[in-house]
Amino acid sequence: MSSTSVSGKLITLTYVEPGIWFGDVSIFDGDRRTHDAYAHGETTTLNVAKADFKKILSSHVELYDAMLRLHARRIRQLFGLVEDLNTLPLRARLAKQLNHLLRSYGVPSLSDAKAIRISLQLAQEELAQLLGASRQRVNQELKQMEREHVIKIEPGGLTVLDREALLKIVDSDD
Secondary structure, X not given: OEEEOOOOOEEXXXXXXXOOOXXXXXXXHOOOOOOEOOOOOOOOOOOOOHHHHHHHHHHOOHHHHHHHHHHHHHHHHHHHHHHXXXXXXXXXXXXXXXHHHHHHHEEEXXXXXOOEEEOOXXXXXXXXXXXXXXXXXXXXXXXXXXXXXXXXXXXXXXXXXXXXXHHHHHHHOO
């Protein structure tokens, strides 16, 4: 999910994992959509028309509760991101983002049983956009984590070698 700034810069806000519902805010408030969605790789989406969605909600009022919980979770995530941007150094924000990507896109490494590869292939520029930082600064932090044997930077993406060390970076920089 992304947005384009007034100056024309693309800002990546989040990556939506498979199976996650998105794009529903405008159905509830009647306003225009505020963000764009771009596929990052092969993608299948299911689109539900506004009239159909409202008909489903009227037939299954229990979905209102599910939608409220979903929106509450998103608000909590948003507040957490704003808090992180204002309180955590880039290194901790990067470690936290890598940990989030591990939960959503982590797959066991074929070469090391303890390592976990992030299957979502992100360019450093895309990772920097998620963190509100420059690609150069993100590259410096990634290289430092690689020197510390926390991660391994590979042509196809990133592999986390030591998840505990990654979590310690988040905790030590709070």
